[in-house]
Amino acid sequence: MHEGSFARAIILSALKEAEKAGMKRVLKIRVLIGELHAVVDDFLIEVFNMMKGEYGLQEAALEIKKVPLKVKCPACGLVYRPDGPVFLCPKCGTPGGEILQGNELHILSLEGEG
Numbered sequence: 774m775h776e777g778s779f780a781r782a783i784i785l786s787a788l789k790e791a792e793k794a795g796m797k798r799v800l801k802i803r804v805l806i807g808e809l810h811a812v813v814d815d816f817l818i819e820v821f822n823m824m825k826g827e828y829g830l831q832e833a834a835l836e837i838k839k840v841p842l843k844v845k846c847p848a849c850g851l852v853y854r855p856d857g858p859v860f861l862c863p864k865c866g867t868p869g870g871e872i873l874q875g876n877e878l879h880i881l882s883l884e885g886e887g
């Protein structure tokens with residue numbers, strides 16, 4: 774289950790961040806997730822809500838911020854947003870390319886009380 778492993782990864786890094794910040798109660802977790810990960814937001818939140826109690830995060834709400842995928846064509850340099858899993862430049866038809874953004878998966882911020 775894709776979303777399950779994401780939920781766990783988010784929870785574990787949130788716990789680490791909270792510990793670093795000396796935060797005892799986490800109320801909100803904002804995460805940045807790139808489109809490349811193809812995460813279903815509602816499903817991820819549902820799974821997160823099912824798991825959070827086990828980790829002492831029962832009060833935490835998950836907020837997801839999505840980053841659109843952007844790829845740079847290696848041939849003509851066009852930056853475009855692929856509309857499928859296969860990257861194909863809409864201008865010159867060259868496949869592949871460098872991912873400029875959309876690969877993110879990290880905590881943006883935590884809200885809570887110490």
Ligand SMILES: [Zn+2]
Pocket residue numbers: 846847848849850851862863864865866867
């Ligand atoms: Zn191109």
